[in-house]
Amino acid sequence: MSKFWSETVKGITPYVPGEQPGVGQVIKLNTNENPYPPSARVLDAMKAAVSGRLKLYPDPECRGLREAAADYYRLPIENIFAGNGSDEILAFCFKAFFNPGETILFPDITYSFYEVYAGLFDIPYRKIPLDDHFDIPLAPFFEQNGGILIANPNAPTGKFTSLDSIRQILVHNPDKVVIIDEAYVDFGGESCVSLIPDHPNLLVVHTFSKSRSLAGLRIGLAMGQTELIEGLNRVKNSFNSYPLDAVAQVGGEQSLRDTETFELNVGRIIKTREDTVNRLRELQFDVLDSRANFIFATHPGVPAVRLFEALRRQDIIVRYFAKPRIDNYLRISIGTDEEMEALCRALEGILAEQTR
Amino acid sequence: MSKFWSETVKGITPYVPGEQPGVGQVIKLNTNENPYPPSARVLDAMKAAVSGRLKLYPDPECRGLREAAADYYRLPIENIFAGNGSDEILAFCFKAFFNPGETILFPDITYSFYEVYAGLFDIPYRKIPLDDHFDIPLAPFFEQNGGILIANPNAPTGKFTSLDSIRQILVHNPDKVVIIDEAYVDFGGESCVSLIPDHPNLLVVHTFSKSRSLAGLRIGLAMGQTELIEGLNRVKNSFNSYPLDAVAQVGGEQSLRDTETFELNVGRIIKTREDTVNRLRELQFDVLDSRANFIFATHPGVPAVRLFEALRRQDIIVRYFAKPRIDNYLRISIGTDEEMEALCRALEGILAEQTR
Known part of the structure; x- marks a missing residue:
């Protein structure tokens, strides 16, 4: 102290x-x-980006990376936000969408960073107990709250919550942001990116550290309707104009292109x-x-x-x-x-x- | 909205x-x-780091980079913090050392990001007018405050404040953190890193984006006594465990070694x-x-x-x-x-x- x-x-x-x-x-x-x-395609593109051009600031809007993400997820580029790992994006979310004095909800057993963010940004939270099978109960997420954060598949359990359950949570919370942290979704889950067009309150967060073999590089994405992405951009541009370096941007872009x-x-x-x-x-x-x-x-x-x-x-x-x-x-x-x-x-x- | x-x-x-x-x-x-x-030595080391090892998380403590900084600045490694650009470090500083309700001070003409951070973290601030020659007046910084932030050399003026003036500000504020943002110091200024051993309230922030030709890479350092560095680490570890990717860490390290x-x-x-x-x-x-x-x-x-x-x-x-x-x-x-x-x-x- x-x-x-x-x-x-x-x-x-x-x-x-x-x-x-x-x-x-x-x-x-x-x-x-x-x-x-990571694939040779990713590594080759990164090596080429390790050049004299590093004297210049990187693209603060990460256009190449976000265009590749837009193609991959079939979303407009305005629905894509890129950050320095999904951890940074989640931190930005706490600042962008949650208010001190409004209690947010997340499961009692989940990624333990969530309560750390809450501490850092002074956001009150209530942990919703998973049921005896470590599944997420729905009813508690229909109660009044200041926002919701769910990892799907959940960590450290690995259990998947169905898109129908997520949809119910979204419908019951039309005025609150529901963040679905899909760090592990590529290993057999089903992404709720498909729900974005119908749900302006849904933000989906992905990382390149797991399925894309790029933990060493620090890249995350958030997908949601433009209003939410703009909220994240306001925080990012009040925190660090250039969170993603030029080499990482290129690596991430090629990873998305190399299905x-x-x-x-x-x-x-x-x-x-x-x-x-x-x-x-x-x-x-x-x-x-x-x-x-x-x-x-x-x-x-x-x-x-x-x-x-x-x-x-x-x-x-x-x-x-x-x-x-x-x-x-x-x-x-x-x-x-x-x-x-x-x-x-x-x-x-x-x-x-x-x-x- | x-x-x-x-x-x-x-x-x-x-x-x-x-x-x-x-x-x-x-x-x-x-x-x-x-x-x-950047030099061939920096680029070669980075290219070598673009490898299959990127599947693994980077060193969260940036030891190689911080050891090189410790050697360069002749400080113990515990006095060095590394971040994703000095912008990120300054943002962390607002969270680590300033309190809502305590008015911090910075010049009226300076890096315009300072008031943006204050807005993001709800820190009240008072802008101290530069004198008619765009020099920093000392007396206002001796008044009660919640912390001080000075760019030296200042931006966008380029004017340098003497170490003797900085020392006076430090001595008048023994219980408040004084942050000296030395983004441009290498171009003819004199760094106040030398004041760190005598002033536990001094934090010096450097960037690799200017004198080190690595704007594209996003690396910043903070130097100060261990207590202050620990404060920054607490924020960093509540925000993003791995803010610096593995390639950037290596590039920064070699830049410090290539005087x-x-x-x-x-x-x-x-x-x-x-x-x-x-x-x-x-x-x-x-x-x-x-x-x-x-x-x-x-x-x-x-x-x-x-x-x-x-x-x-x-x-x-x-x-x-x-x-x-x-x-x-x-x-x-x-x-x-x-x-x-x-x-x-x-x-x-x-x-x-x-x-x-």
């Missing part, structure tokens, strides 16, 4: 990201990165996920149905924290949250087949030892 | 950056970019600036003494706005601010000798025509 800190900063509890170990022999299944590299590599990698990850789920269920794990690039699993015989620590000793890093309701679960990112094979073997050994 | 916008967003007036025209024949002297490209190119380019720009000032004074311009990579000039015979428009018609873009006290001035970035020669010739022609 410092006398120089603002009252806000004295009170906040910052987010703690998953460990980013140095280069080494670890199997890193803790931050939901993509196990496959082939994208679909190939996503398909491989889904296949690996299903194989891993089956394998873990054979080991008596209770694994939630996942539509994400991670799975959420618990074992009846051994506490999750013991599994987490035992894996760590074997240089396999997964994510463990010491939080109510989920403190007996592991969140395991889907890596390559080889990495998941190593994980399953390690778990087999640990279980044999611990349940002996 | 939209019913979906927050009260803050309804009320703010976003910043408008200088024009970024597409590639063409324009001579671009409007956003204080560096006319020289030779840096000093060469800065020296050339200072030389070109002095030549241009002499040339414009011969044309009867009143040119302020500049320690930046731009000059601020007015002509007794022709209104600045007319000069601005006439230059624009000849594809020479400079910056004009339609604001009280400075609406008869042009801010002209220092380009190459050839670009400044073209500017001076164009002005010669325009003056000959307009004062005929």
Whole structure:
């Protein structure tokens, strides 16, 4: 605590990201990165952008990237906002659409950054408990609120909420912004971008860090009707005129144009996920149905924290949250087949030892 | 105006950056970019970082970049913060160190983003009028305040405030954070980084967009005692865990290690600036003494706005601010000798025509 800190900063509890170990022999299944590299097309375009032109400011409106997104999502370019990762976009959303004094709603078990933003921007919030199957109950989201934030598929559960449920939430909240954080939607979910034309209160947030193999680059998009995009632009232009550098803009644009590599990698990850789920269920794990690039699993015989620590000793890093309701679960990112094979073997050994 | 916008967003007036025209024949002297490209060492390191590793998140703590900065500035690494451009860092500063209800101070003529941040974060401010020579008066900064923000050299004037003056401001405000925005200090100013060990309330902000030829990359640094850096980290970690992408981190690191190119380019720009000032004074311009990579000039015979428009018609873009006290001035970035020669010739022609 410092006398120089603002009252806000004295009170906040910052987010703690998953460990980013140095280069080494670890199997890193803790931050939901993509196990496959970005395509040559993306890397080549970026290398070409690493040039003397970097002396100039980048396009503050990210036109090339947003045009590619407009084509990909079949939306007008005015419905697209680009930011420095979806984390930055979500932060902008708190400032753009929520008011201190109006309680926003999000699930009790979800991306833990949401309550951090609320702390930073002094937005009151109520956590809506997921049901016993970790599904999102609808009725609480029909009550009075100052805005709604839902991750779909949810994290860290991986569970998907149907578009029909999202539509009901949108219809019940015509004057409030409903933000659907679809960071993981490409791994088998269905995007509610299709609902944008009928719902002026819907904002959909995507990231390039998961399905597009570009966590190192920091690109996110928001899609919604022009009014919402304009709200985000007002915040962005009051915060940083140029949040996306010139090299990242080019990489993001080519990623959106390269559907082939994208679909190939996503398909491989889904296949690996299903194989891993089956394998873990054979080991008596209770694994939630996942539509994400991670799975959420618990074992009846051994506490999750013991599994987490035992894996760590074997240089396999997964994510463990010491939080109510989920403190007996592991969140395991889907890596390559080889990495998941190593994980399953390690778990087999640990279980044999611990349940002996 | 939209019913979906927050009260803050309804009320703010976003910043408008200088024009970024597409590639063409324009001579671009409007956003204080560096006319020289980043060095081969910087570009080579960045190209090497454009690799499959981009599938992984970047180092959230920017260690390589901050270590290079620690070496360059001769400070411990704990005294260094890295952000996505100095604009982002300044935004973080408003959240980290200023409180709604406590009036902060900055000059009436300065970087116009400061009042935009104040609007975004609801921080009241008082503008301290520069004196008739556009110098910063000291006494008003000794009065009660909630924090102080000074650009040094100032923009758009280019005038430098002595370290002794800064020291007096620091000493009179032991409980308030004094932020010195040194975006242009490398062009002949003297950095107050040397004052950090003696002044826990001093935060110095630098950018790579001007002297380091990396506007396209978005890198800024803040230097101060550990308490202040920790305050910034708390905001950053409540906003975006990874504001700097992996490629930018590497580029910034190598730029700090390559002092030779840096000093060469800065020296050339200072030389070109002095030549241009002499040339414009011969044309009867009143040119302020500049320690930046731009000059601020007015002509007794022709209104600045007319000069601005006439230059624009000849594809020479400079910056004009339609604001009280400075609406008869042009801010002209220092380009190459050839670009400044073209500017001076164009002005010669325009003056000959307009004062005929």
